[in-house]
Amino acid sequence: MALKKSDLYSSLWASCDQLRGGMDASQYKDYILTLLFVKYVSDKAKTDPNSLIDVPEGGSFDDMLAAKGDKEIGDRFNKIIAALAEANGLRNVIDQADFNDEEKLGKGKEMQDRLSKLVTIFNDLDFRGSRAEGDDLLGDAYEYLMRHFATDSGKSKGQFYTPAEVSRILAKVVGIGPHTRQDHTVYDPACGSGSLLLKAAAEAPRGMTIYGQEKDNATWALSKMNMILHGNEIAEIEKGDTLTNPQFTRNDQLRTFDFVVMNPPFSVKSWSNGLEHDYGRFEYGRPPEKNGDYAFLLHALKSLNSTGKAAIILPHGVLFRGHAEATIRRNLLQHGFVKGVIGLPANLFYGTGIPACIVVLDKENAPARTGVFMIDASKGFMKDGNKNRLRSQDLHKIVDTFTKQIEIDRYSRMVPLREIADPKNDYNLNIPRYIDSSEPEDLQDLHAHLHGGIPDRDLDALSNYWDAFPQLRGHLFTPNRLGYSDLAIDVSQVQQAILDSTEFQQFTDEARTLTTDWFAAHRDTLAAIDEDTTPNDLIAALGDDLLARFKPIPLLDEYDIYEQLMTYWHEVMHDDVYLLLADGWHAAARPRQTIEDKDRKLSETPDLVVGSGRGATKYKTDLIPPALIVARYFADAQARIDELTAAADEATRAVEEYLEEHAVEDGLLADAMGDDKISKALVAGRLKAIKKGGDPEEIEALQQAIELYNAEATAKKAVKEAQNELDLATLKKYGDLTENDIKTLVLDDKWQATIVHRVVGEVEALTLDLVARIQQLGERYAATVPDLDAELDQLEAKVAEHLAAMGVST
Template sequence: MAVKKSEIYSSLWASCDALRGGMDASQYKDYVLVLLFVKYVSDKYSGDPDGLIEIPEGGSFVDMVALRGNKDIGEKINIIIANLAEANDLKGVIDVADFNDPEKLGTGKEMVDRLSNLVAIFNRPELDFRKNRADGDDILGDAYEYLMRHFATESGKSKGQFYTPSEVSRIMAKVIGIGAARSADQTIYDPTCGSGSLLLKAHDEAPYDLTIYGQEKDVATRALAKMNMVLHDCPTAEIWKGNTLSSPHFLNADGSLKTFDYVVANPPFSDKAWSTGVFDEGKTNLTARFTVEGERPPEKNGDFAYLLHVIASLKSTGKGAVILPHGVLFRGNAESTLRRWIIKRGYIKGIIGLPANLFYGTGIPACIVVLDKEHAQARTGIFMIDASKGFVKDGNKNRLRSQDIHKIVDAFTKQAQIDKYSRMVPLAEIEKNDFNLNIPRYIDASEPEDLQDIEAHLKGGIPVRDVDALEDFWQVMPAVRHDLFAPGDRPGYVTPKVEAAEVKPAILNHAEFAAYADTVTAVFDAWRAAHIDRLRGVAIGDKPKDLIHVTSEDLLERFKPVPLIDGYDVYQHLMTYWSDVMQDDVYILVQDGWKAGRVIRELVKNPEGKFTETPDITLGRRKLKAELIPPALIVDRFFAAEKAALEALEAKAEEAARAIEELDEEHGGEDGLLADAKTEKGKLTAKSIKDRIKDIRHDRDAAEEIAMLKQALRLIEAEAAAAKAVKEAQAALDEATVRHYAKLTEDQVKALIVEDKWLARVQGDVAAEVDRVSQALAGRVKLLTERYAAPLLVLEDRAQALGAKVAGHLKRMGFAA
């Protein structure tokens, strides 16, 4: 049985749990990623004489497994890794972590247990990379990405800069146009490549296997990048160590910088040590490279130094993107001169302002500066995007959603002018602003102020301008406006026809809103019809990422023209569902086929004695989990009558329980007839009631109490009988449901997964968007109606009436003034 991506991720993160305590994430990531590397190359290349990686004797993960419980496990793991490194020229790459370090891993039995557990985790079935890899989809690469994100999150501000969020990397790859690369001879370069994630995202966007170049000054991080390249099937990438600014590795024979077709970079923000070694004696080439019109980047701020390096590293037709703090857009003095020089040469194609708190190592907002030398001379403007508001909270960081990425890329590639979001800013306008590129100077993304109308508060009525502001709604539903508002008693104001509490029902029940909802449903139905065969046709060997790309892009395009609904919101619903559920489903189907839908497996406790998954059904002591089809879908499609009968029994049991509660509330108080029948914990039980009846059965004055006790007993026994019937019916239904999995035909499996599970979820999300439209309109109309419902004269009259009433009360009480 194929393993879900989510299970791979959870197993990898469990390996981190085995190391926590002795070191922080910036350190234990080296251990986990080295083991991941060894496990992957061992699974993929062992026994393959033509493999890109040679697995020598005594240098494989299998050798590590044999060491579990060995008192010298740390020392011997180091030897295994050294053997693998020696055979593949990977010294200084995979041998940077010391598996025999007592300060980090403990001593004696503590180290043995910790490393044995760590190896055992990587030996789990879900981490068998010989079989868990869908063709064309980088499961292992995605898992590595998952770990890097979590390591960066946990490493803290000073140590999280080795990783560029994948969402930002995807944007950079797309806006530099690498998807239009013409051949595998073209090159891509990252001068501060960190763990290589940005380079790889850009490389993956290209239609050809571009040659990869990178440099990274941190030795351990450079090792991560080298491993990352192998894990992503880019073993020939050149990743060199060293400081890019003071000791660039990629040089021509004359000492000038080598140039590349594409350059991406996420340099350290405002690097205060950038100039170290740059202006030393004898480095005239470097000095000239960072001097423009007699000005250099500030000694304690390297943002422009990295930007100048990227520009110098681009071919005359080269394109690049650099992540920089917003300060580069507007800071003065030397940076103003450098900025003017760059702008005048037309190198900057665009600037994308990003949300704050996206990056690991800093919470400040940043921007992407997009460069294009090829069309620099003809450039007459810079395209700007303010994407600062499009994100979702993710733990202690912000994260770009799929819809945010898509909107940015769409706007940039189409140079689309969107109100409060994007526009092409002419160079002449920039020059008038003294070459200041601060985005708010050119794009006003602020929300309009909700103005209070003094006259409306004084005289009543709703301002027409507030109603006109809802024009997007009225264009779709003009009669709704007519039915909600009547002309006012003076120009510029209208009177509500509907009470505030009745606004939403009036909208929902209106024929025009029903017609609009039908239009949205028709768009979804057309998309569903266009893709249902594709979804039902998923076959072993298919590429899941291709499937979601085709279906999601078409969903977005179909909903973009729909008024009142943001097509990107609909798109996000599908992408979120893909990430949470559908992705795992499809990966299983492309590896095991539709027969996986018939699987309902018994859960087994992990070594800690816990279930790692939530069971779907419990039969006796057996905890069962459906692989693809939730039991509720089986019940709804095949056991509707049994479900209805069960619900009737549950209703009967609930009715009996309510009757007992009511009787207890009425007669169970301190002086009530049931008070003495309660247990020490204050509960009525069949036993406590019977005991009370036995105690007072000969008391002639207890007839009324006995009658009440018998009534309570009948209700309790009825509830118990109903509860027993519910339990038996539920058990029978569960048993029948479990048996039915094996009886499912392939067509039934497809119907349950594609129609009842996937498409039903998306349809529900689309319906929620329609409901959001009604909520937005009703909410605003209700607010306006309530805001101006009582003008000042009415309030004064009410105040006078209330004052008179209070005065009357005081007078009757003898407190008259």
């Protein structure tokens, strides 16, 4: 049986990290990704006779596995990798990591054990693609490892990786999509490990023709491996400094491409060192000697063909810095090359914590361009460890807004070039000049403070709620005087009044029905999940349809609803779909015994335990949690256990209350206490000691305590026996499930029920913001100045009265 993807990745990372020792993550990744490469090409060669990578005898992962425990394991690994490299023209590409380096891997037994354990970990991965052909296990495993290595590498060494979410945005806003042909070209002049190029090419239905250049030797090798790992063996990835020594030239001119995507190093101070030939890149101005941001941008522009488009990640400074950069910016805008600018949140990238932006260039429509489309997406993100990360809803909203040129208040607008060129702006592209994303100021109303009442303008600002619930405002507020209203109910009752309102209940029911209908429309597709299903296509169809259905609904943000689906997809559904791809419905639903691996420090928490003590058998139920089986098939048995549990809790309370009454100093059970504690054993011991000749009242109290303890034990035993019976019946039921039963449990009881619950929760959460605002306004203007004056007069009178009583005259 396949492990859940999330379990597979987390155990892979935990195991690798455990064996890292003191090595820096930026170095350790070369070892791990080399092993991943050898494992992948070895597995692929076993099933694909047409594989472009030849795995020679003595150059496979199986040869590495055979070296386990060998005293010369490091040297053997190097020779195996060298044989693989030699057979495929990959010398100085896949053999960069030295597996016999004692400084990094330890000496003697330490190296022997570390490498033996590492090769064992990778043996658990199976890339032969038996049933899971529709799912990119390798790509996801690689992405998981790269994100973790980038996180651990720190600012100075994490630039080899562009977060996947940002890569997808660049690909989509630059125009790569369903109509992009396989012979269309995409180029990254600073490609790092190649992750951005691969994400861009993946947006095209049949991939694209890939070109890239990378300056750092180790990262270039990583990129070459990455291309092969992702089935792009023929991608052209060249080595060298793009600015001073570009490799893609023809007849002393830069080669041009359909698309350019790039995340170059920010503000390089030495960009022109060694520059002899500018290839006409600086016709619109020469970048300042101490800042290379525009050098990369102008290289990208020159590398575009006549209809080419580029998306480049750059620091915000390129939008507003003066002098030479201002000249370049003005020329680019006057020629219409800048299609758009997207401001991103701070701390997204691994090489820097500063906020960045995406500059989109477009040569095709440049002469007719009359404006620049701007987006301020700086506030849409989630915290992820010590970095910020774009959520699924942030990515989708940015792409939708940019590609459809949708203007949204405080988020996006098309800025006319005449406004940008106006002398007050002087071709400055700083986003806050054109989009005010700040929240409206919450103004205090002096008249309301003096005379009471809530200003109607504050209530009018909540129009989204009143549009959704037309009668609610009239129910909550009554007119005070012109322009002011009073709360018709106590502030503490506002939330319940909203929840109880017919309109809110109808709104909730509508959201529930909309979600249920959406799921019903896709249920047949979900029920047909098999080895040919492509998970990314599946969730894209589900997500886009959910967005479209909720778009017309007032008050609700369709992207918030979409995020509920995507969060559940990443947390649960993707794992479930992977299991179904790998094993099919029946096998995926079968419980498996938990994994206990002391060497890898991997211990799973069981979902179901049958038996007790050493004879207990522990199971994981990855696809169908036991609670779903119980709820559908054993509801009566569960209800009985709930009753027995309640009885056991009552018996425990009876014991506690009796002890609280009598097990106190001078109480009837005082002599049975030991170190201020009392137990059944102590009570029984005391009873035995005084049974003859003891105080009758104490004996009776001890006997009563024993009876209560026995009743508690009997009640708890009944719960345990009933639970054991239910667990056994539940385990047996898994084996009796038909495929239709499994689909009902997974599709209806698990996926649909959870998503509907999450959407309804999003609806109910809306009330919290409304309630908080109404409470704030109600409390703000509850006490008028005359009220405060009267209260002050009362307090002064009380003080004077107290002083007079003490004989102090005022």
